Amino acid sequence: MNILIVEDELRITKRIERMTRDIFGENLQSLKYANTLDEAVKFIENNSLDLVFLDLNLNGDSGFDLLTTVVSESFHTIIISAYKDQAITAFEYGVLDFVPKPFNRDRLEQAINRISSKETTATNTPKFLAVKKRHKVQLISIENVLYIKGAGVYTELFLKDGKKELHDKSLEKLEQLLSSSFKRVHKSYLVKISEIKEVIVESGSKYIAELKNGIRIPIGRTKYKDIKAKWF
Known part of the structure; x- marks a missing residue:
């Protein structure tokens, strides 16, 4: 450390x-x-x-x-x-x-x-995430974030307006901070719980989280039962 x-x-x-x-x-x-x-x-x-x-x-x-x-x-x-x-x-x-x-x-x-x-701050969810933009810091409202994808040591924030922002914190660190409103559905994805429309089971035991805007996010096999039991 x-x-x-x-x-x-x-x-x-x-x-x-x-x-x-x-x-x-x-x-x-x-x-x-x-x-x-x-x-x-x-x-x-x-x-x-x-x-x-x-x-x-x-x-x-x-x-x-x-x-x-x-x-x-x-x-x-x-x-x-x-x-x-x-x-x-x-x-x-x-x-x-x-x-x-x-x-x-x-x-x-x-x-x-x-x-x-990996203890979370479930009762103290951030209202925004800060990202670096042209040598400045821009605050992104959590309300505007649909899902987050791991990108190595970084993460990609996918927003409601279709834009994508790069964040310096890893997926694991953001999972700790956002656990009350986002769920780790896959090793590479955090998804806002309130944006999930339904969970779909496809042939070949593939599991998909379909968001309200139609975007489909893969669900890991080990995550499916927990997600299904808690929210659907």
């Missing part, structure tokens, strides 16, 4: 670092920290990361200024902040978890475990 801590209080930074090293052990490859937004942005632009711990108040600057950018990246983001009233907004941007200050090791470990255990 390659981790960045974005926190302006050295005492808290060291506490997060100590707990994180204890939790990850030898699975931790590198752990760095930044205490300003500019420093964090530069580091993120020039380094490969798996996880960012982010405070929402950095010497008077808002962590949301960084969050609106980093949620389009391939890594997960965990907020560690005393501003509990900002938790819902943070989840709307697609963070993996919100750890309120003051926190203990158990709470931090619970957040970290979501990365490997």
